[in-house]
Amino acid sequence: MFWTSWFLAVLAVVLAWPVPILLSRAQWPARSPFTAMLLWQAIALAGGLSMIGAMLVYGLEPVGDNLLAGLEALAGMVFNNAPTTELGFWHIFALSAAALLTAHLVFTLLLTYYKIQRQRRRHRELLALLASPSADGPRTMVINVDSPVAYCLPGGARSVTVLSDGLMAALEPAELRAVLNHENAHLDQRHHLLLWAFAAWRQALPWLPTTRLAQEAVSSLIEMLADDVALKTASKATLIKAIAIVASGSPGAPDARMAFGGPELSDVEPGQPGATGGSDSARTTASRVSRLLSPQPPLPEPVRAAVVAACLLLLAVPTALLIVPGLLG
Secondary structure, three states, X not given: OHHHHHHHHHXXXXXXXXXXXXXXXXXXXXXXXXXXXXXXXXXXXXXXXXXXXXXXXXXXXXXXXXXXXXXXXXXXXXXXXXXXXXXXXXXXXXXXXXXXXXXXXXXXXXXXXXXXXXXXXXXXXXXXXXXXXXXXXXXXXXXXXXXXXXXXXXXXXXXXXXXXXXXXXHOOHHHHHHHHHHHHHHHHOOHHHHXXXXXXXXXXXXXXXXXXXXXXXXXXXXXXXXXXXXXXXXXXXXXXXXXXXXXXXXXXXXXXXXXXXXXXXXXOOOOOOOOOOOHHHHHHHHHHHHHHHOOOOOOOHHHHHHHHHHHHHHHHHHHHHHXXXXXXX
């Protein structure tokens, strides 16, 4: 398993540094945001699997010819109170590091979920006091704010879209429908789950370029996906005007939301770009408007199929190396 551990380590480094940097600079994701979203998820999952797998495989090398056999042998040593003389210092260190990193990732994921749920619960309590139902639908609430504000608050059956009085006064009916369709797309496509996962990943490993670049890219891509839904019933000019009007206002509501101008998760990342509609929201808005003003054709079907195949390969390679004995020696 020696070469397997080194291959996984190299793969983890490649997926943590050059690959996300190159993908973040590419122009094609705006042409097929769903395909690009799949690729970012595959990079994140494969990178984490390779990082932890490299340490596990190296640590278990003396006692097994693959991950499953090594874990079984290690469990036998622990439960039978057998000596671990076969494992040297660096093997035990690698196993400990893998266990700590796994625990850290899982704990951060759960902690992030708890923070988001707590913030959303407080937000709903405020809406119950300050907002009133809208005539635009049962999942729409109106708050008395002069600034143009629109965002959605996920929560399953309790999900709502929140609009401000200022926004409703500034938008024409067609523009308002475009905003509502955009926000409903966020809820229907469960974009908040992606934001949760990538926010937790960034919190767990803030020193990795992948985590920052991935979160920023995913935040932008989900806005493009929601725009595509809005464009089914609205013209580009209508949607651009709605985006411009909302972008002219300042955030006037609590956080833990997904706003029309960009995702909001400031309870998870206070002060980070995109948390309060700052610089990252401005970049996202600029990307959306540019995409609408200068539309490009979607990626050809063979290219999209190739990207999906690359996603599957990214996940299959480290998985196969971990469970199939003797692939690399």
